[in-house]
Each structure stands twice: as structure tokens, then as C-alpha cells.
Amino acid sequence: MSGQENSLVNSTTRTQAPTPQQDSRLDYSAGTAFVEECYVPIRKACLPLLDWGFLRSDATYDVVHVWKGRFFRLQDHLDRFERSVTKLRLTLPYARDDIGRILCHCVRLSGLRDAYVEMICTRGVAPFGSRDPRQCRNRFFAFAIPFVWIVDPERQQRGINLTVSSVVRIPPQSVDPTVKNYHWGDFTRGLFEAFGRGGDTVVLVDLEGNVSEGPGFNVFAVIKAEVVTPGHTVLQGITQRTMQELCTEIGIPCRAATISPAELSQAEEVFLSSTAGGVMPATRVNGQPIGDGNPGPVTLQLRDRYWRRHEEGWHGTPIDYD
Amino acid sequence: MSGQENSLVNSTTRTQAPTPQQDSRLDYSAGTAFVEECYVPIRKACLPLLDWGFLRSDATYDVVHVWKGRFFRLQDHLDRFERSVTKLRLTLPYARDDIGRILCHCVRLSGLRDAYVEMICTRGVAPFGSRDPRQCRNRFFAFAIPFVWIVDPERQQRGINLTVSSVVRIPPQSVDPTVKNYHWGDFTRGLFEAFGRGGDTVVLVDLEGNVSEGPGFNVFAVIKAEVVTPGHTVLQGITQRTMQELCTEIGIPCRAATISPAELSQAEEVFLSSTAGGVMPATRVNGQPIGDGNPGPVTLQLRDRYWRRHEEGWHGTPIDYD
Numbered sequence: 001m002s003g004q005e006n007s008l009v010n011s012t013t014r015t016q017a018p019t020p021q022q023d024s025r026l027d028y029s030a031g032t033a034f035v036e037e038c039y040v041p042i043r044k045a046c047l048p049l050l051d052w053g054f055l056r057s058d059a060t061y062d063v064v065h066v067w068k069g070r071f072f073r074l075q076d077h078l079d080r081f082e083r084s085v086t087k088l089r090l091t092l093p094y095a096r097d098d099i100g101r102i103l104c105h106c107v108r109l110s111g112l113r114d115a116y117v118e119m120i121c122t123r124g125v126a127p128f129g130s131r132d133p134r135q136c137r138n139r140f141f142a143f144a145i146p147f148v149w150i151v152d153p154e155r156q157q158r159g160i161n162l163t164v165s166s167v168v169r170i171p172p173q174s175v176d177p178t179v180k181n182y183h184w185g186d187f188t189r190g191l192f193e194a195f196g197r198g199g200d201t202v203v204l205v206d207l208e209g210n211v212s213e214g215p216g217f218n219v220f221a222v223i224k225a226e227v228v229t230p231g232h233t234v235l236q237g238i239t240q241r242t243m244q245e246l247c248t249e250i251g252i253p254c255r256a257a258t259i260s261p262a263e264l265s266q267a268e269e270v271f272l273s274s275t276a277g278g279v280m281p282a283t284r285v286n287g288q289p290i291g292d293g294n295p296g297p298v299t300l301q302l303r304d305r306y307w308r309r310h311e312e313g314w315h316g317t318p319i320d321y322d
Numbered sequence: 323m324s325g326q327e328n329s330l331v332n333s334t335t336r337t338q339a340p341t342p343q344q345d346s347r348l349d350y351s352a353g354t355a356f357v358e359e360c361y362v363p364i365r366k367a368c369l370p371l372l373d374w375g376f377l378r379s380d381a382t383y384d385v386v387h388v389w390k391g392r393f394f395r396l397q398d399h400l401d402r403f404e405r406s407v408t409k410l411r412l413t414l415p416y417a418r419d420d421i422g423r424i425l426c427h428c429v430r431l432s433g434l435r436d437a438y439v440e441m442i443c444t445r446g447v448a449p450f451g452s453r454d455p456r457q458c459r460n461r462f463f464a465f466a467i468p469f470v471w472i473v474d475p476e477r478q479q480r481g482i483n484l485t486v487s488s489v490v491r492i493p494p495q496s497v498d499p500t501v502k503n504y505h506w507g508d509f510t511r512g513l514f515e516a517f518g519r520g521g522d523t524v525v526l527v528d529l530e531g532n533v534s535e536g537p538g539f540n541v542f543a544v545i546k547a548e549v550v551t552p553g554h555t556v557l558q559g560i561t562q563r564t565m566q567e568l569c570t571e572i573g574i575p576c577r578a579a580t581i582s583p584a585e586l587s588q589a590e591e592v593f594l595s596s597t598a599g600g601v602m603p604a605t606r607v608n609g610q611p612i613g614d615g616n617p618g619p620v621t622l623q624l625r626d627r628y629w630r631r632h633e634e635g636w637h638g639t640p641i642d643y644d
Contacts, residue, residue, distance in 0.1 A: 030450070033371055046368035047376060049355055049463060054369065056506035057379040089514060123510075128352070129470055131537070133510055134517070141371060148451055170497065173490035173529070175507040183505045184378035185497040188445075188455055192411060195456070207495070207529070215453070 031145035032106040039109055042143055052136060053122025057182050060084035063275045065147060066107055066115040067307075070316035072275075074100065076238050081119055084179040090121050090138045099140070106144035108321055114147035116276060149277040150217050151200050159283030159293065162219075162270065163199030164261045165190035169212040169233055177213075178236055187215035198287060201272075203264075206233040211259040216276055221259055222269035222298045229273075231256025239273040242315075246305050252298060269296030271303075279303040353467035354428040361431055364465055374458060375444025379504050382406035385597050387469060388429055388437040389629075392638035394597075396422065398560050403441055406501040412443050412460045421462070428466035430643055436469035438598060471599040472539050473522050481605030481615065484541075484592065485521030486583045487512035491534040491555055499535075500558055509537035520609060523594075525586075528555040533581040539596035541604075543581055543589035544620045551595075553578025561595040564637075568627050574620060591618030593625075601625040 026041050033045030053059035062081035064074050078096055085092055094102065099119060107115050124136040151160050167190040175183050186204055194202035203214040211219055213234040220229045220243060227247050229240060247254035264270060270282040270290050279302050281295035290296075295303075310316070353364030375381035384403035386396050400418055407414055416424065421441060429437050446458040473482050489512040497505050508526055516524035525536040533541055535556040542551045542565060549569050551562060569576035586592060592604040592612050601624050603617035612618075617625075632638070 045371040049367035054376045057504045168495035174492045182379045
């Protein structure tokens with residue numbers, strides 16, 4: 001039981017967790033969801049059609065990953081999730097410790113050593129005819145599935161081609177980007193545009209035409225030996241923060257900055273950061289090579305250190321699978 | 323079998339509709355949903371937790387109403403739904419006629435004479451690990467529930483207090499407003515703001531600060547004896563179009579126009595239009611009375627004509643309940 005965060009499974013309040021209701025005849029190996037007090041195989045998990053989490057995308061979520069049997073930065077993800085819930089005026093039906101235990105149990109039931117673990121709070125179902133979000137009973141869902149990569153390792157190997165879209169990321173004047181949300185219509189438009197132009201994934205722009213964020217990731221550039229990342233109109237990524245910490249460790253300046261599409265194209269290096277994949281080098285922007293078209297030294301150093309620090313238990317919360 | 327549109331139930335292709343799978347022991351009276359080839363009581367209807375319709379709000383929908391046993395403008399709603407589906411690069415798993423019959427059967431099973439009927443197309447569930455919307459099998463859902471009012475008739479009676487929000491409607495540069503969508507985070511923010519200021523509902527502004535649309539409705543103002551409604555950054559409402567047709571019938575000029583919040587506050591009349599409620603007078607804006615604080619003559623004339631034309635079978639598709 002190492003790691004800088006306490007192990008959930010040894011917590012003295014463990015007996016207060018929701019009673020696991022599971023069916024030993026079911027196969028949880030493809031993933032497990034927690035829905036209405038029950039643990040169900042992921043393919044059987046559903047939410048009410050009338051939940052405003054669907055009908056109004058009135059929900060927030062967070063994703064934490066498990067690597068080699070340890071959650072990474074679980075407390076930071078729970079912190080952000082709770083802040084998002086509060087900002088949307090939602091109320092979680094479970095205490096923070098219980099949520100940690102539910103996530104842990106989803107992973108444990110699936111037996112996954114590397115996992116993508118999502119927690120969700122929805123507005124819930126309104127009384128018939130009501131248009132008032134204050135009348136809804138908010139709901140909590142969670143699931144654990146095998147680890148997900150924003151861009152699969154095979155395509156990463158030959159180098160990610162990042163398309164800068166003409167689509168504008170939904171601006172903060174409309175939806176608060178610091179509250180992780182499912183308003184991905186702009187990302188989906190951008191993805192179709194990127195695929196049509198031969199890209200692997202997409203980054204959107206802000207209203208001023210500067211680089212914003214991609215579907216599930218922050219973007220970084222190395223410009224004049226400095227690591228920069230857009231700080232406004234984007235989710236404050238926990239992997240983004242991790243990059244900033246690792247830059248400090250290796251003594252490279254890192255800061256939030258405005259990046260124009262032209263600056264991105266001319267950067268020495270470009271990489272993406274996400275819970276779903278960690279540090280991922282982009283070797284082309286709009287089809288044009290970045291530097292010599294290979295992952296650059298800063299990117300590789302950060303990626304190596306990112307995974308090595310995982311192995312060391314940094315920010316880790318071990319899971320007891322027994 | 324009157325009305326300007328053909329009755330669905332007499333169509334010669336009826337036998338090609340999905341075989342209704344329903345359980346005669348179940349109670350459909352609170353509403354009926356169509357989910358995965360089955361008709362289920364509305365409270366039992368759900369969608370997969372991993373459907374991108376939820377996890378990415380990657381979906382479109384349309385709502386048609388039934389009044390006194392007749393769909394209103396069903397073909398127009400199906401037209402718009404099909405356009406939305408195409409714009410999002412989705413593919414409907416059912417033909418248009420089948421969709422009409424599914425909607426009809428949802429209403430018939432519930433026995434509802436006045437109903438709110440929603441059709442939905444979602445991206446569906448992606449293969450594990452995929453981030454590519456082209457790999458999803460798109461899904462269709464539908465449901466019929468009792469008729470819904472944007473503002474309930476009782477509050478309409480004492481006059482709707484409309485709050486003009488500081489929240490900006492998600493702009494067309496991000497999400498196409500002509501594709502009816504569930505990106506309602508901005509509306510939900512605006513609703514909380516409105517409730518906090520004593521409002522009954524809310525209208526958002528566009529990036530230039532002009533009046534845009536509300537959660538599920540278009541806004542109209544009568545200014546200098548002319549009926550005006552915002553034409554950009556908004557859904558092209560079918561009830562909005564109906565208003566324009568009724569204005570022509572009664573000889574009042576009606577056009578799309580930019581409306582500032584100040585112009586709205588000083589208008590002779592203000593009203594809302596929606597499938598969920600028809601024509602609804604707003605007698606106050608930000609708490610201040612419009613005109614003498616009572617529904618104005620143009621609004622009342624349009625509302626009376628709207629419902630009278632329903633009774634006459636205008637744009638109606640009768641439902642065979644037997």
C-alpha cells in the first residue's frame with residue numbers, strides 16, 4: 001500500500017459504501033457500470049430516456065484512469081468533479097468517500113489493471129410537465145472500461161496529424177469550459193472536418209481564432225524552448241497540470257499562453273495531454289510536419305517521465321483486487 | 323379523415339412498419355416510448371449509458387404535438403428532423419413512413435388526445451476504444467407523453483415574466499442552431515438566473531447582445547404595429563413559421579429582425595411560440611410590464627386563431643385510436 005494518496009480499500013468508513021448489488025453469474029470483464037445502486041456489466045448499463053442529462057445535456061462528469069492497478073490523481077479528479085457539480089447547482093446523492101469506493105468497486109469487479117473510469121452526475125428526471133431543473137432528483141452513474149487512448153498507440157507510432165478546425169469551441173459566455181461537460185457538438189463537427197482532411201484528430205479555435213482544445217485533450221506547443229498551452233476557453237486538464245509539474249521537475253519553463261494556428265504550425269514541437277492517453281506527440285499539423293516530423297525531445301522526455309512516475313506510485317491510489 | 327395531410331393509419335405501406343412489440347399487461351397511460359423495436363411504458367424507457375447521444379450529446383430530435391387527436395404539421399416536423407439528421411451525418415434506421423407510424427403508435431398506445439411527441443436520432447454506441455463517430459450504429463428513439471406547456475397555463479393566466487439573460491446562446495460558429503439539439507447548458511444557466519430574478523422563463527442573447535431564443539421557444543415582439551422575431555442564431559421554429567402564416571392571414575406584417583433587449587422591453591407586445599404551448603403572451607420583461615401589463619390584441623388574435631385553426635383540422639393528421 002504505497003502511493004501519496006490513501007488507499008480507498010483500507011478506509012475505516014468502508015462499511016458505509018453503498019451495498020454492492022451484483023450478480024455473480026454475470027460477466028463484468030468488459031467493464032462495469034454503477035447504475036441505481038447496482039453494479040451491472042457495461043453493455044447492460046442505461047439511463048432513463050427522460051433524464052435531463054440526456055434530453056438537455058444537463059450533466060457533468062470526470063474521468064480518472066487506472067494504470068497498473070493504481071488510480072492516478074484520484075483526489076484531484078474528485079475535487080474537480082465536486083466543483084463541477086456545485087457550479088451546475090447539482091447535488092450528489094453519495095458522499096465523496098462513497099464515490100471513491102464505487103469507482104474502486106467498478107474497477108475491481110472488471111479486474112481491469114488499466115482502466116478508464118468515469119463518474120457522472122445528471123440532473124435526473126423531472127416531474128411530468130415541469131420545465132424547472134430545481135424539481136429534479138439528481139443522479140449518479142459511474143463506469144470502468146479498458147483504458148482508452150485519444151489516438152490509438154498504432155497511429156501515435158506513425159505520428160498524430162492534428163487538424164486545426166474552423167469550428168469555434170463553445171465559448172465561456174455560453175457554457176463554462178471549466179465544468180467538464182458533454183456539449184461535444186462542436187468537437188464532432190470538427191472531427192468530421194479533420195477526417196475529411198486526412199487528420200487523426202482535431203483542435204478547435206476560440207472566437208478570436210486562436211487554438212483552444214480538442215475532444216478530450218489539451219494542446220501544448222514548444223516554442224522558443226518554452227512549453228505553452230492555451231489557458232482560456234478550455235478545460236483545466238489534470239493531465240495538463242501534470243505536464244506543468246513535470247516541466248518544473250525537468251527545469252523547462254511552462255505557461256499558459258495564447259497560441260495562433262500559425263504559431264502552432266511553426267512550433268518546435270506539438271503534443272496533446274489527456275487522461276485518455278497521457279502525453280501524445282503530434283508530428284504534423286494540418287498535414288505539414290512539425291520540426292523534422294518526428295516526436296521532439298521535450299515531448300519524449302515528458303512522456304517517459306509521465307509513465308515512469310506512474311510506475312513509482314506518484315499520485316497513485318492502489319486498488320485491492322482481492 | 324380530414325386535414326391537409328394524409329392519415330398515417332390508412333397508408334398502404336402500413337404493414338412495413340416495425341412489428342409492434344408491446345406487453346398488454348403494462349400500463350402505457352402515462353406515456354409510451356419506442357426503444358430498440360419495443361414499445362415500453364415511458365417510465366421504463368432508457369438508452370445505453372455509452373450511447374454518444376448522451377456521452378457527447380451527439381443527437382438530434384424533433385417534437386410534434388397532438389391536439390384533440392390530430393398531429394399538427396407532422397410532415398413539417400419530419401422534414402426538419404430528416405434535415406437535422408443529414409446535417410449531423412447520421413443515418414436513420416427507419417424510413418420516414420415507418421417513423422410516422424411509430425410516433426402514431428406511441429400516441430395510440432397511451433390513448434393521449436393531447437400529446438407531446440418526440441423523435442430522436444443518436445450516434446449510438448462506439449466500438450470499445452473508438453473515438454470515431456463514423457463507426458457507430460445510429461439509433462432511433464421516440465416517445466409520447468401528455469401535452470407539455472413551456473409555461474403552465476396557470477402562470478400564463480397571470481402573465482409570463484420573461485427574463486433577458488446575460489448568458490449567450492451557443493453561437494452558430496460552434497453548433498448549428500437550425501439542427502435541433504440537446505446542448506442546453508446555456509439555457510439551464512439562464513433559467514437559474516431567471517428564477518433568481520423572479521422570472522418565469524428566460525431568453526438568451528447572441529454574441530452581439532441581441533435577443534436570441536429561449537429554452538424551447540422563439541420570441542416575438544410587436545413593434546410599431548409590426549410583428550418581428552429574431553431570425554439568426556435561433557432554431558427555425560415550426561410554430562414560429564405558423565405565426566408568420568397566421569400574421570399573413572390576418573394582414574399584419576411579420577418579419578425576421580434584430581431585436582435589442584431595450585427594444586424588447588419597450589415593445590407594444592411580446593409573446594413566445596413553441597410546439598409546447600403554441601402562442602404564449604409575455605406580459606413582463608425583466609419584471610417591467612409590457613404595454614399595460616396585459617396580453618395585447620395582436621397576441622390574443624394570433625393565439626385564438628392558432629387554436630381555432632387546429633379545431634378546423636388545419637395542417638392536421640388524424641390518429642386512429644381504435
